[in-house]
Amino acid sequence: MGGSSEKDAACPTDPGKAAEVERAIAWLASLRDDASLGVVAAVACGAEAIPALRRVLFTRESSGFYEARRRAVEALAQLRAYAVLIEYLDLAREAVDPVEETGEQAIVNAIARALAEWDDPRAAPLLLGLTHRPPLAGVVEALGKIRCADALDYLVAALAEDDARPWAEAALRNLGSGAVPALVGTALVRRPADECESASSRRRRQSALGLIAELPLDGAATWPALSGLMADRDQRVRALACRIALRIAPARDRRQAAETLTDLLAGSDFLLREEIGDWLARHRADAKEVLEREPRIAR
16 A cells, blocks of 8 residues: 555564653543644654554544544554555444544544545545545545546535535636536535425535636536526525626626616625625626616626
8 A cells, every 4th residue: 555554564662662652642642732742743653653543543432532533544644654544444334323423524534634645546536435425524625635526426415515515615616617517407406305495405506606607607508507597586596697697698688687686685685785786896788777777886
C-alpha cells in the first residue's frame, strides 16, 4: 500500500522508545485542552507509533467520544500509514446506535480528508467507494479537492444536507459547465412529492439553481427545462429561475423575469430584496421599464 503499515512497523523494543510512544498516545487520547499536541508527539515517534495509533483508531468508545480516534487518523496520515486507514475503511461496519454512528461518520470524514492529500492514484477509487453512504461533509470535501467528476451524482445529492452543502457547492463549482445537466435535473425534482415538498428538498433546489446561475451556460440547451420554475411555489426558487432567465432566456422571458422579480420584492426578506435589486440593476436593458417604475431598486 502507500507508506508504512502496522505490518511494516514492529512495536518498539527499546524501553525508552516504548515509553515515549506510550506517553504520546496517552496525550493524544486525553481530554486535555492541548491533546492535539499529542499528534505532534506521536508523529515524532516515527513508524514505531503506528501499531499503537492503529489500536486507538480501531477502538470504539461506548461513551461516543471519538476525538482520540480522529487524532489517530491525523497522526497516521502524517506518518503516511495509509494502509491502516484503508484497512479501517475495508473493515468498517454499520453503527448500532446514533451515538456510535456520529463517531463513525467523524472518522470516515477524517480518513476521506487524509486520502484527498495522498498523492497516489488509489486515492480517487477509495473515495468513490465511500459514495455508497449518505453524503458526509468530509467525503464531499475530499471529492471536491481531487475534482472527481465521477462523483457528480453524489455531490448533487449532498446539496440536500446542511453540513455537506457548502463543500458540495464548492466541488460542483469547480466541475464547471459539466455539472449543469445534473444540477438542472435536481432543480426540477421535488421530494418526497410535488404537492408536499420537504424543506431539505427546497434547499437542494435553491442551491442547484444558485450554482446554475453562476456557471457557464448554453441558453438554448438549458433554459427550456428551467422556464417553468419562474412560477414555482417556492419564492426563492422562483427568484433564482428569474435570475437565470435574465442571463440566458429569450427577450420575452427576460421581460417576464424582470416583472416577476419586481412582484417578489414586496414579500421578500431583506437579503432576497438586496439580491433582486442587484440582479435587476445588472440587467438594465431588460429591466428598464421596471427600474423606471421602481426607482428605489435602481443602483
